[in-house]
Amino acid sequence: MIAISIVIILVVVGAFFGLLLAFANSKLAVKTDPLVHAVDDVLPKGQCGACGFAGCMGYAEAVVKDPDVPVNLCLPGKDAVSQKIARLTGKINAPAKRLIAHVKCAGTAEHALRIFEYRGVRKCVSANLLQGGNMACKFGCLGLGSCVSECVFDALSIGRNGMPVVNPEKCTGCGKCKNVCPKNVIEMVPVTAAIRVACNSQDKGATVRRNCKVGCIGCKLCEKSCPHSGIRVENNIAIINHAVCLEKCTEAVCIAKCPTKSLQGAVLGLDKVDVVSNRWI
Amino acid sequence: MSALHDYFLLFMGAVIVNNYVLTRFLGLCIFFGVSKSLNSSVSMGMAIVSVMSISSIMTWAINHFVLQPFGLDFLRTIVFVIVIASFVQLLEIVVKRFLPNLYKIWGIYLLLVATNCIVLGVPLINAEENFNFMKSLVNAIGSGVGFSLALILMASVREKMEYANIPKPLRGLGGTFIVAGMLALAFQGFSGMIPK
Numbered sequence: 171m172i173a174i175s176i177v178i179i180l181v182v183v184g185a186f187f188g189l190l191l192a193f194a195n196s197k198l199a200v201k202t203d204p205l206v207h208a209v210d211d212v213l214p215k216g217q218c219g220a221c222g223f224a225g226c227m228g229y230a231e232a233v234v235k236d237p238d239v240p241v242n243l244c245l246p247g248k249d250a251v252s253q254k255i256a257r258l259t260g261k262i263n264a265p266a267k268r269l270i271a272h273v274k275c276a277g278t279a280e281h282a283l284r285i286f287e288y289r290g291v292r293k294c295v296s297a298n299l300l301q302g303g304n305m306a307c308k309f310g311c312l313g314l315g316s317c318v319s320e321c322v323f324d325a326l327s328i329g330r331n332g333m334p335v336v337n338p339e340k341c342t343g344c345g346k347c348k349n350v351c352p353k354n355v356i357e358m359v360p361v362t363a364a365i366r367v368a369c370n371s372q373d374k375g376a377t378v379r380r381n382c383k384v385g386c387i388g389c390k391l392c393e394k395s396c397p398h399s400g401i402r403v404e405n406n407i408a409i410i411n412h413a414v415c416l417e418k419c420t421e422a423v424c425i426a427k428c429p430t431k432s433l434q435g436a437v438l439g440l441d442k443v444d445v446v447s448n449r450w451i
Numbered sequence: 452m453s454a455l456h457d458y459f460l461l462f463m464g465a466v467i468v469n470n471y472v473l474t475r476f477l478g479l480c481i482f483f484g485v486s487k488s489l490n491s492s493v494s495m496g497m498a499i500v501s502v503m504s505i506s507s508i509m510t511w512a513i514n515h516f517v518l519q520p521f522g523l524d525f526l527r528t529i530v531f532v533i534v535i536a537s538f539v540q541l542l543e544i545v546v547k548r549f550l551p552n553l554y555k556i557w558g559i560y561l562l563l564v565a566t567n568c569i570v571l572g573v574p575l576i577n578a579e580e581n582f583n584f585m586k587s588l589v590n591a592i593g594s595g596v597g598f599s600l601a602l603i604l605m606a607s608v609r610e611k612m613e614y615a616n617i618p619k620p621l622r623g624l625g626g627t628f629i630v631a632g633m634l635a636l637a638f639q640g641f642s643g644m645i646p647k
Contacts, residue, residue, distance in 0.1 A: 172523075175521055176523065176526060179517065179518075179521070179523060179526065179530070180526070180529070180530070180533075183513070183517075183530055183533055183534065187533060187534065187537035187538075187541075188537070190537070190541060191537055191540055191541060191544075194541055194545065198544050198545060198547075198548040199548070200547050200548055200551075290616065291614060291615070291616050295614065296614050299614075
């Protein structure tokens with residue numbers, strides 16, 4: 171008798187919930203557009219968020235459903251991916267301007283003054299918590315490589331001089347390193363950017379001179395020397411207008427004028443990075 | 452007055468004195484799995500509270516109207532497993548359809564909840580103690596809040612531990628177990644404050 175009632179109860183309960191679930195699944199199921207999954211398959215799955223959406227799936231959903239979302243937002247995927255998305259969604263593909271990370275500091279141990287020896291956790295955030303790090307300059311790269319461990323594309327490494335080096339081949343311009351850096355020392359620049367500022371300091375000239383041999387002292391010689399006004403000095407630091415610089419510049423006088431060599435140049439085809447010195451040669 | 456007093460004691464007991472994670476050691480897999488960041492532990496806590504309160508109502512009804520009249524109390528565990536697992540599945544379908552934003556926050560956690568021991572343990576304890584409807588509900592909400600409290604405490608500690616200089620062998624789960632032990636010890640200090 172008990173055996174029978176056990177069987178009955180279990181069958182009834184099981185059947186009830188089974189049917190309920192089957193009913194709910196057929197009536198309430200959310201139909202996802204198969205196109206979303208097709209687009210998601212094309213994306214590189216770095217989940218870096220460079221497109222501005224929450225992960226690759228978020229971008230796939232947005233690009234399929236919203237006609238205003240362009241197909242070229244996936245920076246890691248570059249042109250190949252945007253072409254595929256354009257083919258899948260029927261949108262027009264416009265090539266995106268490729269950006270890469272650039273470290274705005276050249277303050278290696280030999281150039282920039284250190285005020286104490288840091289022996290804590292090997293993370294830039296932790297070092298920054300201790301009086302803003304061990305550099306005399308409060309704007310410079312701490313060199314502990316939080317950006318290196320953050321990069322999902324293996325594009326950053328610590329060079330022999332202790333500064334992070336960007337591999338322009340591998341860098342996709344997603345900006346994860348820029349966001350993790352406590353000093354905001356990384357900036358995204360066009361991959362073809364010929365002139366880059368290798369300093370982040372907003373200190374006055376005299377302070378910079380005391381702290382670092384290669385810092386920008388805000389002397390404005392570059393601003394005055396540039397015939398196309400592609401460079402200006404704000405808050406004691408040179409800022410380059412890359413659009414002007416790439417389009418009009420034929421001869422970079424600013425590099426020669428810079429008294430502290432905090433401007434780096436890759437003019438006239440000389441665009442290889444010297445990993446050892448972290449300088450453009 | 453005395454009824455309200457009883458419910459309050461039951462609630463506080465479930466939250467602090469008989470905290471399900473830290474003194475009864477239920478739901479430990481989620482406790483260690485999800486406590487890495489504060490955000491996800493808050494979402495998980497919300498999911499647990501709602502799932503536990505609704506499933507305790509359902510299991511109370513089944514226990515009271517089906518199992519007890521037929522004298523089949525020994526079937527509790529297996530029936531509760533079926534009920535809770537299918538209820539969570541149903542909840543997932545409904546939330547996905549009607550509250551897509553909530554689903555984005557809850558999504559994976561709901562599935563983690565489905566077969567968790569704390570969600571099964573609380574209805575079983577309710578049935579064991581012969582709680583009435585209100586008491587079951589209060590106990591379920593209390594233990595859900597207690598679980599969230601433990602999870603949030605743990606997540607806050609673990610977020611700080613990320614930046615601490617911990618000996619290499621203890622990084623990760625090792626150090627986390629030690630912290631959990633200390634938290635449990637601290638919660639032992641509450642024991643006996645409310646008579647059972």
